[in-house]
Amino acid sequence: MDNKRISSSHIDSLEKISVNIQPDVKSGSLVIAKTIADLIRKKQAEGKPCVLGLATGSSPKTLYAELVRMHKEEGLSFSNVMSFNLDEYYPISKEAPQSYNRFMQTHLFGHVDIKPENIHIPNGEIKKEDIKSAGSDYEKQIEDAGGIDLQILGIGNNGHIGFNEPGSGFYTKTRLVNLTNSTRLANAYEFANISEVPRMAITMGISTIMKSRQIILMAWGPAKAVAVKKSVEDDDTETVPASFLQNHD
Ligand code: GLP
Secondary structure, eight states, X not given: OOHHHHHHHXXXXXXXXXXXXXXXXXXHHHHHHHHHHHHHHHHHHTTXXXXXXXXXXXXXXXXXXXHHHHHHHHOOOOTTEEEEESEEEESOOTTSTTSHHHHHHHHTGGXXXXXXXXXXXXXXXXXXXXXXXXXXXXXXXXXXXXXXXXXXXXXXXXXXXXXXXXXXXXXXXXXXXXXXXXXXXXXXXXXXXGGGSOSEEEEOOHHXXXXXXXXXXXXXXXXXXXXXXXXXXXXXXXTBGGGGGGGOO
């Protein structure tokens, strides 16, 4: 008997989401960048927009660096790209160094030829009473764009996607949420200290994410291993929001 084959088929049978293991962040990021570039070019050839759902955090930095390189060295154009970011802190000024608006300018938008009017990021500057209608508008804008072709995700140590913290339901849409202390602590390195980390955020919901035609979740390094195992191998549950991705086509 071939023990290696038995153990690998055993592992496969546990996976409820297809998994692509890469040797390091760079190799994994290159695979995803190529997938994005191929999709952008395919849509260009069809004369269609390419609608991307984009993430922030440390996980996509190498991916965005590779997309910028492809733009500069290989002529990859973003002129047909429409983007919708997953989330933004609330409240936060667009110009704040920690805002996701600033993050996207620094790591991607500031270096490629995406049209400014095609960029969408939840607005962390609006009045609280306007967030509900802004959330519905965001959903409508995604719909009017034809839906998200490819959604890029990271994952929080507690299994959150976007800022959908544990407890977020399957049918949630773009809305205001409270951040858990563990998420604020994990993101505190961007701020002077934890008390500066906003206590709330505006995030696409689970259902917003699930409507995307294709979804790629990046998880790098041992800190994410437990959340990945729970999301990929265990039953889907509100307590690990990324596990809902098991229900995606
Ligand atoms: C943040 C973001 C998520 C991101 C996650 C992981 O809170 N809202 O979209 O996926 O945390 O971040 P990182 O990639 O830095 O580990």
